[in-house]
Amino acid sequence: MTYHAPLADMSFALKYGASLLPAIEEGFFGDLTMDDVEAVLAEAGRVAAEVIAPLDRVGDQVGATFKDGVVTTAPGWKEAYRAWCEGGWNGLASPTEWGGQGLPQTVSAACTEMWNGASMAFGLGPLLTMGAIDALDAHGSEALKRAYLEKLVTGEWTGTMHLTEPQAGSDVGALRTRAARERDGTYRVTGQKIFITYGEHDLTENIIHFVLARLPDAPPGTRGISLFLVPKFLLNADGTPGTRNDVRAHSIEHKLGVHASPTCTMVFGDHGGATGFLIGQENAGMSAMFTMMNRARLAVGLQGVGIAERATQQAVSYARERKQGRAPGMPATESAPIIVHPDVKRMLMTMRALTQAARSICYATAMALDRAERGSDKTAREAAHARASLLTPLAKAFSSDIGIEVASLGVQVHGGMGFIEETGAAQFYRDARIAPIYEGTNGIQAIDLVTRKLPLAGGAAVESYLGELRSIVEAVNATNDPALGWSGLRLDEALGSLTRATRWMLAHLDKDVNEALAGATPYLRLFAVAAGGCLLAQQALAALRLNTDAGSRIALARFFAENIAVQAAALERTVVEGAAGVIGAEAVLAE
Numbered sequence: 001m002t003y004h005a006p007l008a009d010m011s012f013a014l015k016y017g018a019s020l021l022p023a024i025e026e027g028f029f030g031d032l033t034m035d036d037v038e039a040v041l042a043e044a045g046r047v048a049a050e051v052i053a054p055l056d057r058v059g060d061q062v063g064a065t066f067k068d069g070v071v072t073t074a075p076g077w078k079e080a081y082r083a084w085c086e087g088g089w090n091g092l093a094s095p096t097e098w099g100g101q102g103l104p105q106t107v108s109a110a111c112t113e114m115w116n117g118a119s120m121a122f123g124l125g126p127l128l129t130m131g132a133i134d135a136l137d138a139h140g141s142e143a144l145k146r147a148y149l150e151k152l153v154t155g156e157w158t159g160t161m162h163l164t165e166p167q168a169g170s171d172v173g174a175l176r177t178r179a180a181r182e183r184d185g186t187y188r189v190t191g192q193k194i195f196i197t198y199g200e201h202d203l204t205e206n207i208i209h210f211v212l213a214r215l216p217d218a219p220p221g222t223r224g225i226s227l228f229l230v231p232k233f234l235l236n237a238d239g240t241p242g243t244r245n246d247v248r249a250h251s252i253e254h255k256l257g258v259h260a261s262p263t264c265t266m267v268f269g270d271h272g273g274a275t276g277f278l279i280g281q282e283n284a285g286m287s288a289m290f291t292m293m294n295r296a297r298l299a300v301g302l303q304g305v306g307i308a309e310r311a312t313q314q315a316v317s318y319a320r321e322r323k324q325g326r327a328p329g330m331p332a333t334e335s336a337p338i339i340v341h342p343d344v345k346r347m348l349m350t351m352r353a354l355t356q357a358a359r360s361i362c363y364a365t366a367m368a369l370d371r372a373e374r375g376s377d378k379t380a381r382e383a384a385h386a387r388a389s390l391l392t393p394l395a396k397a398f399s400s401d402i403g404i405e406v407a408s409l410g411v412q413v414h415g416g417m418g419f420i421e422e423t424g425a426a427q428f429y430r431d432a433r434i435a436p437i438y439e440g441t442n443g444i445q446a447i448d449l450v451t452r453k454l455p456l457a458g459g460a461a462v463e464s465y466l467g468e469l470r471s472i473v474e475a476v477n478a479t480n481d482p483a484l485g486w487s488g489l490r491l492d493e494a495l496g497s498l499t500r501a502t503r504w505m506l507a508h509l510d511k512d513v514n515e516a517l518a519g520a521t522p523y524l525r526l527f528a529v530a531a532g533g534c535l536l537a538q539q540a541l542a543a544l545r546l547n548t549d550a551g552s553r554i555a556l557a558r559f560f561a562e563n564i565a566v567q568a569a570a571l572e573r574t575v576v577e578g579a580a581g582v583i584g585a586e587a588v589l590a591e
């Protein structure tokens with residue numbers, strides 16, 4: 001089980017799929033050069049392959065263990081985490097003011113893909129710390145920032161995210177954890193949270209919990225939720241960890257995958273309540289939490305890309321070695337590596353194409369975040385913010401869905417050996433399964449896309465994106481290169497399906513929202529296959545122009561357009577014609 005960062009593909013997707021190169025050339029990131037970016041990616045690739053990937057197996061087999069309230073991570077985990085932090089990787093895109101490197105989110109996204117490709121269970125911890133840094137930086141008081149940000153940025157302390165309770169999963173507004181005001185301005189937090197990732201561990205001396213709770217006089221639902229910072233150890237006057245706070249891990253879960261990532265039940269208030277510090281305003285916790293979750297949603301999409309990449313690498317390598325059957329014309333005494341069989345090639349190409357399309361969508365989302373953060377004028381920043389908001393559910397849901405599909409194809413390419421744990425293909429499949437569930441299930445992402453993101457700016461945000469995709473298709477058609485096969489036509493059709501389905505969705509949001517909700521998931525997939533196809537075509541055109549790796553990039557874009565983007569037509573039918581069948585399903589489900 002090895003992992004090699006696909007640096008050439010990543011760099012090409014960044015430069016030409018996410019348009020990082022033109023942004024760098026126009027000085028958008030100051031004096032940052034593409035050489036700098038490539039040096040960072042190369043070093044991250046080395047760390048991912050040499051430090052993290054070798055631990056993935058022991059992490060799966062031994063996992064995190066729990067005894068008497070103490071969580072012990074798998075052998076080697078602590079040393080790897082320390083080495084990773086010492087490399088400055090935790091604060092790659094964090095503000096320089098707090099000790100971060102201030103690099104673009106786009107570059108951080110590529111690195112996040114690598115950490116998670118090397119080991120999803122490892123990548124998951126920092127993913128939450130980075131989200132916590134964003135939330136504290138955007139909404140915290142100066143005093144809280146001064147006390148906690150630097151240590152979170154270096155990774156000396158980790159951050160967690162506490163939303164879920166037994167009765168409050170997707171429905172965050174149902175949470176019951178309570179916070180009571182104290183005279184000194186702090187709060188007493190009492191209650192129980194479940195499924196808290198890295199809620200307790202031995203990697204760092206302090207853990208900073210970001211906890212959603214309800215004040216006694218809070219309005220019901222999400223309008224009555226506040227966000228609190230609850231450290232495992234309260235700080236001494238000199239900022240070092242002091243007294244233990246009233247929060248503990250009660251147990252950890254036994255899970256299908258990501259065994260090395262402890263998933264904890266957390267208890268607040270055995271001794272009267274944990275001391276918490278308000279982040280932002282009372283009852284405005286959801287907006288602070290959304291800052292944290294949005295970045296985390298993109299990162300979960302990148303987990304899908306990372307695991308898909310790793311599963312593909314392993315499947316290609318196995319298919320080159322495993323011999324079965326013959327290629328046409330081969331002597332009966334010989335057998336061929338399975339990679340020569342068209343059906344195996346189809347599986348491997350599907351794996352590569354889905355991975356590269358999801359990568360392109362995620363990187364484009366990260367670029368929109370960079371433009372939203374750093375754009376020179378307000379209008380540009382707002383437009384970029386709307387683009388990032390539109391693309392985030394696509395990045396999260398499509399990429400995490402294909403993570404499973406690709407890992408499953410990886411098992412299939414291995415035949416029976418794929419079902420046997422020793423090859424590692426099964427672990428990718430098990431690990432990948434969580435990503436469509438946490439950080440808002442993919443069903444919730446689809447609802448978010450349809451009900452909140454499509455109506456942004458009166459539909460102008462989605463229209464402007466469709467316009468950009470259309471100009472890519474026009475450029476494909478204008479090249480007339482026979483190597484692109486039917487790509488132009490098929491992408492044109494896919495975009496037509498997406499445009500019609502988008503208008504249908506916007507009309508039905510007012511007319512009959514249940515019909516829109518019934519088609520939300522196929523609509524998200526339709527959006528992703530059309531957008532992914534266009535982004536791959538855009539990279540193929542760049543490769544043609546530059547004459548670098550043009551053959552393979554064109555072949556991949558063509559495969560996607562002719563084999564995957566064509567699904568858009570059927571998905572359009574599912575969206576606009578299939579809703580009645582969903583809504584009328586009661587009779588079947590009542591049986």
Ligand SMILES: Cc1cc2nc3c(=O)[nH]c(=O)nc-3n(C[C@H](O)[C@H](O)[C@H](O)COP(=O)(O)OP(=O)(O)OC[C@H]3O[C@@H](n4cnc5c(N)ncnc54)[C@H](O)[C@@H]3O)c2cc1C
Pocket residue numbers: 161162163164168169170171194195196197198255263434437438439440441442443444447
């Ligand atoms: C390994 C792991 C790690 C986790 N880490 C964290 C963490 O660090 N912090 C944290 O707070 N939580 C964490 N979670 C919890 C996770 O975020 C929730 O499991 C997830 O949000 C779904 O909630 P639920 O499990 O209650 O499912 P439910 O909300 O009960 O959903 C069940 C199904 O119903 C669907 N559904 C629910 N409501 C609707 C609706 N309104 N419309 C349409 N469909 C709907 C869902 O899409 C899903 O398919 C973790 C979970 C796991 C398993």
